[in-house]
Amino acid sequence: MTAISAETLETLRGIPTQTLIDGLWVMGWPMSFIHGAKPLRPGQRMAGRAVTLRFVPHRPDLAADKPKGADSAEYVAFELCGPETVLVIDAMGWEYSSIGGDIKFMRLMQRRAGGLVTDGAVRDSNALKEYGFPVYAANTTAKQGPAEFWPWQVNDAIQCGGVLVRPGDAIVGDDDGAVAVPASAVDEVIRIAHEREEVEAVIKAQLEVEQCSPGKYYPFNDLTWRLFEEKTGKRRGG
Numbered sequence: 001m002t003a004i005s006a007e008t009l010e011t012l013r014g015i016p017t018q019t020l021i022d023g024l025w026v027m028g029w030p031m032s033f034i035h036g037a038k039p040l041r042p043g044q045r046m047a048g049r050a051v052t053l054r055f056v057p058h059r060p061d062l063a064a065d066k067p068k069g070a071d072s073a074e075y076v077a078f079e080l081c082g083p084e085t086v087l088v089i090d091a092m093g094w095e096y097s098s099i100g101g102d103i104k105f106m107r108l109m110q111r112r113a114g115g116l117v118t119d120g121a122v123r124d125s126n127a128l129k130e131y132g133f134p135v136y137a138a139n140t141t142a143k144q145g146p147a148e149f150w151p152w153q154v155n156d157a158i159q160c161g162g163v164l165v166r167p168g169d170a171i172v173g174d175d176d177g178a179v180a181v182p183a184s185a186v187d188e189v190i191r192i193a194h195e196r197e198e199v200e201a202v203i204k205a206q207l208e209v210e211q212c213s214p215g216k217y218y219p220f221n222d223l224t225w226r227l228f229e230e231k232t233g234k235r236r237g238g
Contacts (some may be wrong), residue, residue, distance in 0.1 A: 004049055004170050012172050015193050017179045023192035032180040036119045036138035040063030046134040048086035050165050053077040054153040055091050074151040077102040081113040086171040090158035091120025095138035098145040102127040117178045119161040132201035138180045166188035202231045
């Protein structure tokens with residue numbers, strides 16, 4: 001599969017996450033809103049290709065067997081990150097368990113990573129806010145992670161916040177949260193998203209004129225599409 005281009009990522013960065021959700025819904029795909037991944041600071045905009053990392057629960061024999069030092073899975077994942085990538089970490093939804101903090105994620109700053117998304121918690125949130133890359137996490141915490149879970153597997157299909165994420169998927173974030181857009185569907189999602197934004201602008205303008213219930217045109221119905229064609233001269237899906 002061809003990697004999502006930088007131009008496509010820039011387009012995605014300008015589309016609200018809720019509009020991308022609508023596009024996936026229209027296509028019949030899961031809506032892929034990453035539950036629990038909240039922006040660490042307001043005003044964040046993010047779009048990048050997913051690099052994935054999976055955590056697993058702590059057990060002494062696993063801790064003994066896992067690679068050490070720079071060979072540990074999280075550090076391997078960090079080196080795959082850059083300005084057009086987002087590191088997505090499956091923390092099993094353990095929202096008070098730390099996936100890392102200041103010293104570890106300094107490397108993501110050095111790599112100029114495009115973002116970090118997790119359904120777990122991050123430590124040292126004040127330092128992370130200064131690093132400059134968008135962070136979406138379920139929580140902040142003072143707890144250490146190794147007593148509870150360990151980084152284990154890099155760049156395989158994972159869940160994050162109840163959503164399937166595959167390496168290379170587009171991960172998009174704004175103030176409302178983070179969404180995974182499957183790489184194989186991204187072009188069609190963008191087309192639908194742009195169309196829906198245009199249709200909604202037509203609806204809002206018409207509601208100003210008619211001063212009627214939104215239910216006349218929204219959710220989209222036959223009357224909506226007739227109005228859209230009349231006002232724009234465009235056909236649905238055109």
